[in-house]
Amino acid sequence: MSRYRMQRLGFALLTLISLVVVAPILAVIGIILVEGMGAISWEFITAMPFDGMKQGGIFPALVGTLLLTLGTAVVAIPIGVGGTIYLAEYARDTLVTRCIRLAIVNLAGIPSIVYGLFGLGMFVLFLRMGTSILAGALTLAIMTLPVIISTAEESLRSVPTEFRTVSASLGGTRWQGIRYIILPQALPGIITGIILGLLRAAGETAPILFTVAAFFLPRLPQSPFDPTMALPYHLYVISTQVPGMPIHIQHGTALVLLALVLSMNLFATIIRSYFRRRRQW
Amino acid sequence: MEKIRVEHLDFYYGNYRALSDVSIAIEEREITALIGPSGCGKSTFLRCLNRMNDTIRGTRVNGKVLLDGQDIYHRNTKVVELRKRVGMVFQRPNPFPQSIFSNVAFGPRVLGLMNRRDLASIVEESLRGAALWDEVKDRLNEDALSLALGQQQRLCIARTIAVKPEVILMDEPCSALDPIATLQIEELMQSLKTKYTIVIVTHNMQQAARVSDFTGFFWMGKLVEADVTDSVFTRPQKKLTEDYITGRAG
Ligand SMILES: Nc1ncnc2c1ncn2[C@@H]1O[C@H](COP(=O)(O)OP(=O)(O)OP(=O)(O)O)[C@@H](O)[C@H]1O
Ligand SMILES: [Mg+2]
Numbered sequence: 157m158s159r160y161r162m163q164r165l166g167f168a169l170l171t172l173i174s175l176v177v178v179a180p181i182l183a184v185i186g187i188i189l190v191e192g193m194g195a196i197s198w199e200f201i202t203a204m205p206f207d208g209m210k211q212g213g214i215f216p217a218l219v220g221t222l223l224l225t226l227g228t229a230v231v232a233i234p235i236g237v238g239g240t241i242y243l244a245e246y247a248r249d250t251l252v253t254r255c256i257r258l259a260i261v262n263l264a265g266i267p268s269i270v271y272g273l274f275g276l277g278m279f280v281l282f283l284r285m286g287t288s289i290l291a292g293a294l295t296l297a298i299m300t301l302p303v304i305i306s307t308a309e310e311s312l313r314s315v316p317t318e319f320r321t322v323s324a325s326l327g328g329t330r331w332q333g334i335r336y337i338i339l340p341q342a343l344p345g346i347i348t349g350i351i352l353g354l355l356r357a358a359g360e361t362a363p364i365l366f367t368v369a370a371f372f373l374p375r376l377p378q379s380p381f382d383p384t385m386a387l388p389y390h391l392y393v394i395s396t397q398v399p400g401m402p403i404h405i406q407h408g409t410a411l412v413l414l415a416l417v418l419s420m421n422l423f424a425t426i427i428r429s430y431f432r433r434r435r436q437w
Numbered sequence: 438m439e440k441i442r443v444e445h446l447d448f449y450y451g452n453y454r455a456l457s458d459v460s461i462a463i464e465e466r467e468i469t470a471l472i473g474p475s476g477c478g479k480s481t482f483l484r485c486l487n488r489m490n491d492t493i494r495g496t497r498v499n500g501k502v503l504l505d506g507q508d509i510y511h512r513n514t515k516v517v518e519l520r521k522r523v524g525m526v527f528q529r530p531n532p533f534p535q536s537i538f539s540n541v542a543f544g545p546r547v548l549g550l551m552n553r554r555d556l557a558s559i560v561e562e563s564l565r566g567a568a569l570w571d572e573v574k575d576r577l578n579e580d581a582l583s584l585a586l587g588q589q590q591r592l593c594i595a596r597t598i599a600v601k602p603e604v605i606l607m608d609e610p611c612s613a614l615d616p617i618a619t620l621q622i623e624e625l626m627q628s629l630k631t632k633y634t635i636v637i638v639t640h641n642m643q644q645a646a647r648v649s650d651f652t653g654f655f656w657m658g659k660l661v662e663a664d665v666t667d668s669v670f671t672r673p674q675k676k677l678t679e680d681y682i683t684g685r686a687g
Contacts, residue, residue, distance in 0.1 A: 318531050325489060326600055327521035328547040336543065337533055 188410050195408025204374040209394055210401060212374075214409055219376055220289075220384030221416070224368065225358045227293025227380070228300055232357075233350055235297070236304030240346075243305070244312040245334055264302035269362040271299040276366040290380040292368025296357040303353035304346075311345025312338060344428040351424035355417050361388040371397075387413045440465040440604060440634040441486060446500035448481055448490070455481045459500075459660045461653055463604075468626060468635045470645035470666065473655030474681070479638040482655065483606050486636065487523035488516050504604070521548070524602035528609045530589035532581035532596070537573050540581045540592055544600035559599055566632075567595035568625050587618025591625065598633070605629065607637040611644065623648050642682055646670050654678045 157165075203213035247253045275295030285291040315338050323333030339346075361369075369389035377384040391409045394401050441463040448456035455478045463469050471479045484490045485502060488509060502509050509519050521544075532540045541560040550556060560577070564570040569591040573584070581592055590610060597605055607626075611619040626635060626648055639645050645652055646666060653663040654677075662669060662678045673679040 318527070318529075319533060321489065321492065322527065322531055322533070323543070323547075324492065325487065325520055325525040326544040326547065326596065327517050328543070329517055332547045336546070341534060 185414065188407055188414055191404060192407030192409075192411030195404040196411060200408055201412065205372070206374065209372060209390075209398055210405070214387070214390060214412060216374060216376055217385040217387045217390035217409075218412060218416075220369075221358055221387040221413075223289055223377065223384065224292050224296060224364065224386055225354055227289055228296040228357045229350070229354055231293060231297035232300045232304055232353065236301050236350070236353075237308055237346060239301075240305050240308040240312065241334060241339075244309045245330070245338070260302050260305050263298075264306065266299075267362075268299060268360050269365075271295055272363040272365050272367060274298070275363060280367055286381065287366070287368055287370075287383045288381045289368055289377055289384055292364045292384075292386075293380075295363045295367045296360065299360070299363055300353035300357050303356065304349050307349025307352065308342070308346045311342040311349070314345070315341045340431070343431045347427055347431065348424060351420060355420055358420070359388055359413065359417055361392055364389055387416070438465040439463070440505065441636075442501075442503040442506075443485075444501040444503070446482075446485060446498070446502065448478070448485060448499075449497040450481075450493070451495045454658060456485070456658050461660055461663050463634065463636060464651060465634050466630055466632070467650040468630050468637060468648055469651045469653065470649035471636065471638045471653045471655060472640070472642060472645050472681075475640075477655040478658045479655050480608050483525075483608055483636060483638055486604070486606055487520050487525055488514075489520075489525065491516060521600050522602055523604040523606060524597035524600055526590070526593050526597055526605060526607040526610050529613050530586055530593055532584075532589050532592050534580065534582055536578045537581050537584070537592060538577040541595050541599045543596060548600070560595075563595040563599040564592075566598050566629070567591045568621065568628070569595055585618070587614050587621060590614060590618070590622060594622075594625065594629075598629070602633065604634045604636065607635065609638050609640060612640065619644075642670075654681065656681070 200213040201218065202215050204215055205212040243253060243256065272295065275291055275298075279285045279291035279294050280287055283291075285294075319337050319341075320330075320333050323337050324330070328336075357363075364386055368383055369386045370383045371385075371393055373383060373385050387409065391406070391413060394409060395406050439462050443459055443461050443463075446456055446459040447454065459482060471482065473479055481490065485498065486509075490496050490498070498510055504519070504522065508514070533543065538560055541563050542556050545556060545559050550559070561570060561574075564573060569588060572588060573579075573592075581589065584592060590613075594605075594610075611622050614622065623644065626637070629635060637645075637649065649666045651663070652666045652669040654661045654669065654673075654675075656677055662673060662675050664674070668674075669678065670682060673682065
């Protein structure tokens with residue numbers, strides 16, 4: 157076989173493989189879109205569910221997921237980014253920091269149900285937060301931290317050391333170098349990590365199962381100490397726990413969750429390119 | 438006037454002794470060139486003068502480096518302050534990936550100067566000082582990395598003088614540049630020397646002979662010979678120096 161044909165064959169094979177990868181994703185999105193579109197209406201998004209959730213909307217679940225994601229962000233972003241700056245820029249390579257790194261790597265591999273049980277034991281019971289948005293957000297934050305930290309550390313380390321040296325040679329303190337030179341360059345990567353982590357948090361069911369999620373609670377939470385419905389759990393409930401559930405409601409709920417996640421992703425991409433263009437003081 | 442006086446300086450990377458017993462006096466508003474074969478300790482010595490070696494772990498210094506008579510290795514010395522007085526230009530042009538303006542304004546900004554008008558005037562003054570103003574005055578907000586390499590290096594010089602240092606250290610500032618850009622930097626150095634004390638490391642013997650007033654020759658961590666440039670190149674005192682500058686050693 158000629159080199160030329162070999163190459164053509166290679167290309168064809170690779171194209172096929174990428175199609176195999178993309179096809180299921182497109183199929184999932186397609187099916188949910190087609191089947192779920194019918195359920196989507198203003199009422200579906202803004203109304204309380206009733207009649208055993210077979211009628212009405214998903215408003216409390218939507219709000220609950222937004223609140224949980226927000227709470228997760230408030231807890232995980234400062235701790236994650238602050239901790240990473242310390243680890244990557246200040247901490248020396250000691251036994252302690254090595255243990256911390258090891259812990260972070262391992263934390264990333266823990267199944268989400270374990271986080272859920274930990275949250276139940278730690279926040280709900282031991283710290284007496286009850287099943288509440290607070291306990292749920294804290295649990296999700298812990299699950300999100302390894303994602304944020306490992307991507308943020310990666311992006312800080314990818315900024316050449318030379319810039320730290322130059323900043324120091326101009327009389328800048330370590331922090332000034334980080335704040336004005338290093339962080340702006342690492343920011344797109346850090347933001348990507350944050351969004352990836354939050355996306356995962358928004359879509360997870362297991363960690364919120366015992367810590368915050370309510371089966372059926374047709375009102376909005378009044379304080380961080382209230383439980384709430386949440387989209388992923390609600391989807392699970394209406395798909396498996398409620399007999400006679402109209403299928404278009406299930407697909408509609410999935411569609412809303414998907415749209416939420418995809419729009420967050422889009423938002424991340426926009427922020428990222430914005431910061432890429434504008435790496436200024 | 439003597440600006441810097443180094444007395445019996447030893448420098449160690451861990452157990453490796455990179456400099457031994459170096460003593461030299463550096464005159465104010467002159468250009469001092471440091472020459473010598475690769476690995477002889479020129480960069481190490483240069484970094485001792487603004488304590489940039491501090492950032493490398495496991496290093497150790499003995500001896501004194503006096504700047505205007507004050508030992509910069511004294512424990513009361515504020516390193517950040519020292520580096521404002523002794524600036525540095527690196528081998529590879531390394532502007533920050535930001536606008537031309539932000540690059541020059543970085544130093545003044547970290548010193549706390551925030552007023553836009555004052556900043557603008559310092560930026561202009563520094564760019565003029567680095568012979569770059571006419572080339573970039575209409576594109577101050579463009580990315581510094583869009584400049585040619587020679588311009589980038591002059592931008593780095595502008596960034597350094599924006600802090601208003603007294604001494605400028607240059608570590609092979611032309612080694613990444615073409616001959617024309619090199620010539621521009623050399624001319625620039627002549628104009629800078631009216632205001633600043635300059636110490637330059639170079640591998641290029643002709644460059645040392647052309648630009649400097651005083652030359653130090655390093656060999657394996659030792660300062661073998663240091664004298665007025667003309668003498669070093671025409672009547673070297675040591676056999677080693679003569680061999681090196683005539684190309685028989687190194
Ligand atoms: N960070 C470091 N850690 C350990 N050893 C180092 C370090 N930097 C330099 N050295 C060693 O110290 C010696 C002097 O290095 P230095 O960079 O000062 O030489 P130089 O004269 O500037 O060489 P060149 O002309 O190649 O730039 C060399 O043997 C080098 O290997
Ligand atoms: Mg060197």
